[in-house]
């Protein structure tokens with residue numbers, strides 16, 4: 274077997290199991306005070322949802338505090354504390370703290386409630402019992418349910434620095450995808466032969482059907498270029514988005530981009546962002562066999578039930594015509610309201 278294949282397989286398996294890794298700072302044995310989470314160490318929700326990250330005491334030491342932090346390995350500096358509490362009172366910290374509260378469903382409940390989830394809430398959270406003697410903690414992973422979409426600059430392939438890729442995703446109602454989000458998207462069918470930035474500053478691309486032009490005859494997997502120079506190197510972006518509060522609809526016509534803007538405006542809406550179209554396709558199974566303008570000047574259409582006369586590609590997906598001449602009167606409009 275080719276050594277590169279072994280490398281790909283092993284990085285793949287490492288990342289899938291690390292998502293469920295449960296940390297126990299107390300070391301070898303069982304925890305004394307906190308309930309270990311075989312219950313559920315992973316919680317998921319869509320953007321806008323409310324979720325609870327479980328942390329249950331088995332017994333209470335006489336004096337203790339519970340501290341909730343978000344683990345951010347990329348970040349240098351002080352840890353990101355969200356909530357501190359003792360048996361009497363609790364105090365929320367930071368930006369996230371304003372959307373957080375302790376659930377307090379019963380006397381032994383130290384679970385954290387998080388309201389109105391945002392895309393950047395995804396990650397690992399630590400519930401730590403601090404009593405000065407034997408501190409204990411459990412880690413809970415919060416994943417946001419959503420969809421990964423590749424995004425390329427209007428100027429062509431491989432034009433984004435890392436920071437430009439970040440801005441491009443954000444302008445399309447998304448964030449840069451994490452490795453685990455890309456991995457999941459790959460298991461759900463994402464096959465893309467252009468390399469893109471991920472949130473951690475690495476560059477990857479997902480391949481389901483190996484072919485010579487896309488990394489050769491390796492097995493299916495996530496191809497990795499590893500970490501790249503965030504200021505100098507240029508690639509496409511893998512963006513991630515989740516459920517939206519509004520919805521996307523199609524207005525048929527033969528519009529220029531400017532006319533498409535007006536067509537949406539007349540209906541009290543705006544041209545949709547790429548992320549909003551993907552979210553509609555992913556969560557609502559939106560299917561429309563007509564190219565339509567989006568706000569970035571690209572033309573796309575969402576297909577949930579693949580059929581011969583709609584692009585002829587056997588997989589579901591959002592198809593793109595790229596960024597056509599904006600004065601061409603050929604396409605309808607995808608509006609968002």
Ligand SMILES: *[C@@H]1O[C@H](CO)[C@@H](O)[C@H](O)[C@H]1NC(C)=O
Pocket residue numbers: 321322323388389
């Ligand atoms: C989330 O919680 C808020 C505040 O309690 C509530 O108003 C809202 O309806 C909840 N949202 C969902 C999706 O359950």
